[in-house]
Every structure is written in structure tokens, then in C-alpha cells.
Amino acid sequence: MWSSLKREIRIGVRQSSDLVNSLFFFLMVLSLFPLGVGPGADTLRLIAPGVIWVAALLSTLVAMESLFRNDFDNGAIEQMAMSERPLALVVLGKILGQWCLSGFMLVLLSPVVGVTYSLNGAEILATAVALALGTPTLALVGAIAAALTVGSRGAGVVLAILALPLYIPVLIIGTSMIAAAEAGLPVTGYALWLAALLMLALAFAPIATAAALRVSLSH
Amino acid sequence: MWRWFHKLGSPRSFYLISNRLLPWLGAAAGLLLVVGAVWGLLFAPPDYQQGNSVRIMYIHVPASILAQSGYLLMATAGAIYLIWRIKLADIAMQCVAPLGASLTFLALVTGSIWGKPTWGTWWQWDARLTSTLVLLFLYLGVVALRSALEYRESAGRATAILALVGVVNLPIIKYSVDWWNTLHQPSSFSLTEKPAMPAEMWLPLLVMVIGFYCFFFTVWILRIRSEIIQRESGTEWVRGVAGS
Numbered sequence: 247m248w249s250s251l252k253r254e255i256r257i258g259v260r261q262s263s264d265l266v267n268s269l270f271f272f273l274m275v276l277s278l279f280p281l282g283v284g285p286g287a288d289t290l291r292l293i294a295p296g297v298i299w300v301a302a303l304l305s306t307l308v309a310m311e312s313l314f315r316n317d318f319d320n321g322a323i324e325q326m327a328m329s330e331r332p333l334a335l336v337v338l339g340k341i342l343g344q345w346c347l348s349g350f351m352l353v354l355l356s357p358v359v360g361v362t363y364s365l366n367g368a369e370i371l372a373t374a375v376a377l378a379l380g381t382p383t384l385a386l387v388g389a390i391a392a393a394l395t396v397g398s399r400g401a402g403v404v405l406a407i408l409a410l411p412l413y414i415p416v417l418i419i420g421t422s423m424i425a426a427a428e429a430g431l432p433v434t435g436y437a438l439w440l441a442a443l444l445m446l447a448l449a450f451a452p453i454a455t456a457a458a459l460r461v462s463l464s465h
Numbered sequence: 466m467w468r469w470f471h472k473l474g475s476p477r478s479f480y481l482i483s484n485r486l487l488p489w490l491g492a493a494a495g496l497l498l499v500v501g502a503v504w505g506l507l508f509a510p511p512d513y514q515q516g517n518s519v520r521i522m523y524i525h526v527p528a529s530i531l532a533q534s535g536y537l538l539m540a541t542a543g544a545i546y547l548i549w550r551i552k553l554a555d556i557a558m559q560c561v562a563p564l565g566a567s568l569t570f571l572a573l574v575t576g577s578i579w580g581k582p583t584w585g586t587w588w589q590w591d592a593r594l595t596s597t598l599v600l601l602f603l604y605l606g607v608v609a610l611r612s613a614l615e616y617r618e619s620a621g622r623a624t625a626i627l628a629l630v631g632v633v634n635l636p637i638i639k640y641s642v643d644w645w646n647t648l649h650q651p652s653s654f655s656l657t658e659k660p661a662m663p664a665e666m667w668l669p670l671l672v673m674v675i676g677f678y679c680f681f682f683t684v685w686i687l688r689i690r691s692e693i694i695q696r697e698s699g700t701e702w703v704r705g706v707a708g709s
Contacts, residue, residue, distance in 0.1 A: 390630055394623045398613045407609045408627060411602040412634050415641040422645070443637070454630055461622040465614070 247339040250326070254343025257316075264312040265347045272305035272352055276359055287364040294363040295424035298373060299417050302352055302381060307406050309348040310388035313340065314396040314459070324463055333456040341389045341452070342382070349381030365428070372427030379440035380420045386444075386451035387412050393458035397465055415443060474551045476693040477702050483686050491683045497676030504669035518582045523670055525575040527677035532572050532600060535565030535681070539607065540632040543625030553689075555621035556696070558628065559611060560688035564681065566604035573597055592643045599638055603631045617696075 258265055279297045283289055317323045317340075326336045353374050360370035391408035395401040423436035505523030512519035539561045546554035576594065577587050588594070607624050614620035697703045 390626075394610060394627055395613065398615070400613055404609050404613045407602070408606045411599050411606065411638070412630070414599060415634075415637045418641045418645045446637075450633065454626060458623065458626050461619050461626065464619045464622075465616050 247331075247335040250336045250339035251343040251346075254340045255346055258344060258347040262347075265309060265344075265351075268305045268309040268348050269351050269355070271308050272301050272355070273359075275301040275304060276362070280362070290363045291365065291428060294360075294365060295373075295421040295428070298356075298359060298363070298377075298424065299380075299420045302349075302377060302420075303384060303410070303413050303417060305352065306349065306381060306384040306388055307409060309344060310385065310392045310409070311402050311405055313344055313389060313392045315401075318396045318462070323459060327460060327463055333459065334452040337389065337393075337455045337459065338448075338452040341385050341455070345382050345385045349377070349385055352381055353378045369424065369427045372433050373424050375433075375437055376420045376423040376440060379437060379444055380416045383416050383440070383444045383447045384413055386447040386455075389455045390451055390458055393455045393462060396459070396462050398462075416440070419443070474553050476553055476556070476697055477700075479553055480690055480693050480706070483690060487683065487686055487690075490679055490686070494676055494679035494683050497672055497679055501669050501672035501676050505673060509666050509669050510663070515583050518579065519666075521575055521579045523673045525572060525579055526670060527674045528568050528572040528575060529597065530674055531677050531681050532565060532569035532597065534678075535561055535568060536600060536603065536628075536631070536635070539565060540628040543628040546621055547625045547629070553693075555625075556689050556692045557685070558621070558625060560692055561685055562604055562607045562611070562624075564685060564688065566601060566608060568681070569597060569601040569604060573601065592645060595645075596639050596642045599642070600635070603635075606631070 276297065279293060280290060283293065314323060317326075327333050329336075356374040356377055357370050360373055365373065388405075388409045391405050391412075394408065395405045398404065419436055419439045423433050423440070426433050426436060501523065506520050509520070509523075511517045539558050542554045542558040542561065545551055546558060573594070576597070580589065581587050607627055610627055611620055611624050614623055694703055694706075
């Protein structure tokens with residue numbers, strides 16, 4: 247698992263265009279909303295939780311689309327499936343490795359985003375924690391959909407159709423957490439909910455992803 | 466018992482058994498739907514608050530119940546296919562998805578029509594409406610995945626995995642949406658408690674629900690049969706059936 251995590255990070259750093267694109271995508275979506283609804287600080291604060299999370303959802307999808315594609319095309323996935331290490335753990339390493347370069351970057355970007363949406367320090371902290379706990383769940387669940395669609399035609403759109411409904415719980419709790427911070431309410435409850443969902447996804451998503459990859463390999 | 470079960474699992478004997486079952490099921494569906502609809506729409510008392518608009522309940526509630534059972538049936542068929550690789554389960558799963566999606570759509574549309582006179586709005590971002598909408602999306606995901614994959618065998622397994630992931634997620638989605646926003650009344654029906662509405666209202670509703678179930682199974686079996694014929698075309702027994 248750790249070796250596949252390191253491998254994923256190394257490949258990601260060397261071929262950074264896909265992941266950099268997903269970050270740019272995140273920032274672009276976020277900068278479109280002030281242009282669309284107007285730059286008033288009150289409006290921006292009102293829409294910030296939802297907009298940040300929807301942008302995070304979409305950019306996770308963009309990153310997920312390339313998670314298995316290269317390895318699938320050049321046969322590396324097949325080797326992983328045949329090796330004696332459990333495929334679920336190898337896949338888990340891959341997903342976490344990719345999250346370090348995509349979801350975690352969103353966490354690091356959250357102060358910038360928070361300032362442009364005129365959030366204050368505590369609210370930015372809540373945003374960062376929410377993203378840190380929520381985006382790994384998005385990556386894990388998205389990986390199932392990515393594994394199901396890899397190697398099929400029109401994979402990108404189908405991936406979005408499969409994954410987005412499953413993202414709703416994280417979206418709801420994540421936005422509630424930021425909104426609660428804006429209202430000055432305690433946020434630990436929301437953080438624990440996000441953490442619980444993350445634990446659930448950590449336990450089950452790699453197994454489902456591995457099963458889905460084996461199905462995709464049998465095409 | 467087990468032999469009978471195995472026999473039912475083969476497409477050929479399913480086709481032959483369903484041949485005998487289908488007229489009865491179809492007749493029951495027709496009868497129950499006509500009786501329930503006439504009873505509910507003409508003879509059941511109007512609601513003391515909602516007046517006659519409550520009558521759309523006789524369509525809306527069965528459709529919503531079926532929409533949810535349909536997903537459960539699809540996931541069960543998917544699990545059976547993943548574990549035992551019974552071909553019939555794959556066919557059943559493939560055939561139930563569009564059916565469930567259309568019933569979910571029907572539930573949403575009738576709910577919307579009912580919502581206009583009672584809540585004063587066509588659509589409200591309420592918890593149960595939203596989770597039904599999500600259910601529709603999950604159905605559409607299964608249909609979309611099936612049509613995106615070219616090879617039948619692996620497409621069946623892939624959609625089965627997706628249906629199972631969806632079933633694990635459904636309660637989570639349901640509770641998170643509930644927590645988010647609620648306007649819809651809680652369900653007035655359950656298996657264990659006495660219904661909270663008078664008998665002259667819940668009896669026709671019950672007839673409609675059973676009628677919808679019969680209708681659902683009739684259409685499902687019809688779809689399965691046509692899929693079986695399509696897949697097995699070229700085999701000896703299909704030629705025999707077509708010839709007779």
C-alpha cells in the first residue's frame with residue numbers, strides 16, 4: 247500500500263498536468279461565481295459554503311477521471327491485480343496518493359478561496375477542516391465509479407452521473423459545517439460526521455473499487 | 466425446494482414457468498388497478514382539509530413504494546448475480562432498472578401535481594422529494610453504465626457492483642437529506658401499526674398498492690421474457706417456442 251502510494255505521488259509529480267488542471271478547474275469554478283452573482287461581500291458569504299463544496303466535488307471528478315486511465319491503458323493495473331498483494335490495499339494507496347496531490351491541495355488553497363469570499367479566520371479554518379475530512383471520502387467513492395467506467399467509451403460523463411448522487415451526504419454535511427461556522431455555531435459535530443463518513447468509505451470503498459477494477463479488466 | 470430453485474434459474478424454464486404465471490398475474494394487476502382506481506377516485510371520501518386533491522394519493526403512494534422496492538429488487542438481483550453468476554439474475558437486474566426509473570419519475574410527477582394545491586408549490590427542496598430525486602439519479606446511473614459498457618457479461622457485474630454501492634449509500638443519503646430539510650409528512654403507513662387514516666381511505670390505497678405490485682411484476686416478467694428470447698435466439702428451444 248505504501249509503495250503504491252509513493253508510486254502514485256511520484257508519477258503525479260512528474261506528470262503533473264492532469265492534477266494541476268484539476269486545481270485550476272477548482273479555482274476557475276470558484277472565480278466564476280462572483281462574476282455571475284455579483285461581488286457583494288454579503289452575497290459571497292451566503293453562497294460560499296455551497297459554491298466551495300460544489301467546486302470541490304467537480305474538481306474531484308476531474309481528478310478521478312485520470313486515476314486509473316493511464317495504468318489501465320499500459321497494463322499496470324493488470325499486474326497489480328495479478329500480484330500477491332491484495333488489490334484493495336494497492337488501490338487504497340493509489341487513491342490516497344492521488345488525494346495528496348489533488349484533495350489536499352484544495353485544503354491548502356482554502357485560505358486563498360476564503361479570503362476572496364470574505365470569510366474570516368475561524369470560518370476559513372472550518373472550511374479547511376471540512377475539506378480535509380470530506381475530500382478523501384469524495385476520492386474514495388469516486389474511485390469506485392472511476393474503476394467501473396475505466397476503459398469504456400464516454401467514461402467522463404458516465405463517471406459524473408454515477409458519482410455525483412453518491413456525493414450528496416458529504417456535500418450536505420460539508421456545507422452545513424461552513425455555514426455553521428459563519429453563524430458562529432460549534433462545528434465539531436459536523437466534523438465528526440465527516441470523519442465517520444470517511445471511516446466508512448475507507449473501510450468499504452477500496453474493496454468495491456478492487457472488485458470493479460477486476461470487472462473492468464475482464465472486458 | 467432447491468431443485469425447483471435451480472430450475473427457475475435457467476432462462477428456459479423461467480420462460481416456460483412464466484408462460485403459465487403471466488396471464489394470472491396480468492389479470493390480477495388489471496382487476497386490482499381498475500377496482501382500486503374506481504374505488505379511490507369515485508367512492509373514497511375526500512380529505513377534510515385537502516378535499517378531492519387527496520385522490521392523487523392513490524397513484525402517488527403506490528408509485529413511491531414501488532420506486533423504492535424496485536431499487537431493492539435490483540440490488541438483490543445484482544447481489545445474486547455477483548455471488549452465484551446466475552444469468553437470469555443479470556437479465557432481471559437489467560430489466561428492472563428502466564421500470565424502477567419510470568415509476569420514480571411517476572412518483573415525482575404525481576407528487577409535484579399534488580404539491581401545487583396543497584403546499585402551494587410545484588417543487589420544494591424537501592427531504593423526501595430530494596431523496597426520491599436522488600433515487601431517480603441512481604437508477605439513471607445504472608442505466609447509463611449499462612449502456613456505456615459493451616460486453617454483456619462484464620456490464621452485468623459492473624452494474625451489480627454499482628447497485629450494491631447505491632444500496633449502502635441510500636440510507637446515508639436519506640438521513641443526511643432528512644437532516645437537511647423536512648416538509649413532507651411522515652409516512653402514514655407501516656406494517657406494524659394501525660393506519661392513521663380511516664378504513665374507507667386506506668383500503669382502496671392498499672388495493673392500489675397490491676395492484677401496482679402485480680403490474681410491476683407483470684411488466685418485469687414480460688421484459689425479462691423478451692430479453693431471454695433475444696439473448697437465447699438461435700438455441701433449439703427458442704426456435705421451438707417461435708415455431709409453435
